[in-house]
Amino acid sequence: MLIIATGFSLVSCNYYKNLNSNQMFKIPKDGSFQFDSLQMQPSEDYRIGPGDRFTFYISTNNGERIVNGLSGVNTAGSQGNSQSNLQSMDYLVRRNGKAELPIIGEYYVSGLTVVQLEDSITRILSNQFQNPFVQIRLTNQRVIVFPGKGAAQVIILPNVNTSLLEVIALAGGIGQDGFANSIKVMRKTKSAKREVYSIDLSSIDGLKQAEMIVQSNDYIYIDYKPKVARGVLLEVAPWISLFTTSLYMFILLTRI
Secondary structure, eight states: OHHHHHHHHHHHHHHHHTTTTTOOSOOOTTSOOOOOOOOSSOSSOOBOOTTOEEEEEEESTTTHHHHHHHHTOOOSTTHHHHHHHHHHOOEEOOTTSEEEETTTEEEEOTTOBHHHHHHHHHHHHTTTSSSOEEEEEESOOEEEEEOSTTOOEEEEOSSTTOBHHHHHHHTTSSOTTEEEEEEEEEEEOTTSOEEEEEEOOSSGGGHHHHTOBOOTTOEEEEEEOOOHHHHHHHHHHHHHHHHHHHHHHHHHHHTO
16 A cells, blocks of 8 residues: 555656646736737738648639639630639749749739739739639638647638637537637737637627637637546556555465
8 A cells, every 4th residue: 555655646746747738828827918809800801821822713804704604605615624624723822922823923922812812913914814803712721729638630711701619610629628718719910929819608608709700820729627637547557556466466475
C-alpha cells in the first residue's frame, strides 16, 4: 500500500502541474484582457491573399452564354465545353500576390475583394471582348476549429454565409469536454491583428450568436474541462501494476 500511496502522490503532483499544459489561448485571470465587440457579420468583404485559390469564368455579351445554357439554347457549339473546362480550373495566388490568369497573364490580385477583382478583370477584357461578364469564386475558404480536447479540424466553408453553428456542426459538434459557454472566435482584421470574440451557446439566449457569419481564416476555439480523475488513473496505472506484480512475487516466494 505504501508503494501505491507514494506513486499516487508523485503522479498526482506531476499531473496537476501539467494539467493545463495542452490548453491554448488562455485568458489572464486578472481581468486585464478585454474581448472585442462581437461582429455578427464580417466588417468587410474577404480580401484575397497569398495561398488562396479561385475559379475564373468569362463570358461575352454580359453573360449571354450563361443564360442560353440555363434555358437549354446552345449557341456556343464546341466552345461550350472549353468554357466549362475554364470554369473548373483552379488558380493559385502566389507569394508575390500575383496569379496567372488566362488571356491576361500575371496579375496582382492580393488585397482585392472578389467584387473588386471581377471589376478589374472586366475592365481589362473589355478591350478585347464585347461586354465581358466575369465570375470569380474562391475555392479554398476555410476555418480552423478546436471543438474540444485533441480534435482540431480544418473546415472548408461551403458558402460565404456559413454560420458559426454550421461550422461547429461540420466539426462534429462540441466535444464532451467542451464548454458551450466559453467559445473564442479569432479573426484577422485589415490591420493584420486578430480580434477575439467571446461566444456563449450554453442557453437559448445564445441562438443569435450561433448565427454569426464566419470568415475564411477564422480560428474557433472551444474551451474544455480536463478529466482529472481519468488522467490521474491513467498515470497511476503503471504503479498499481508494479505493486500487484511485486505482491504476487512476494506471496509466491513466501510459499516456497
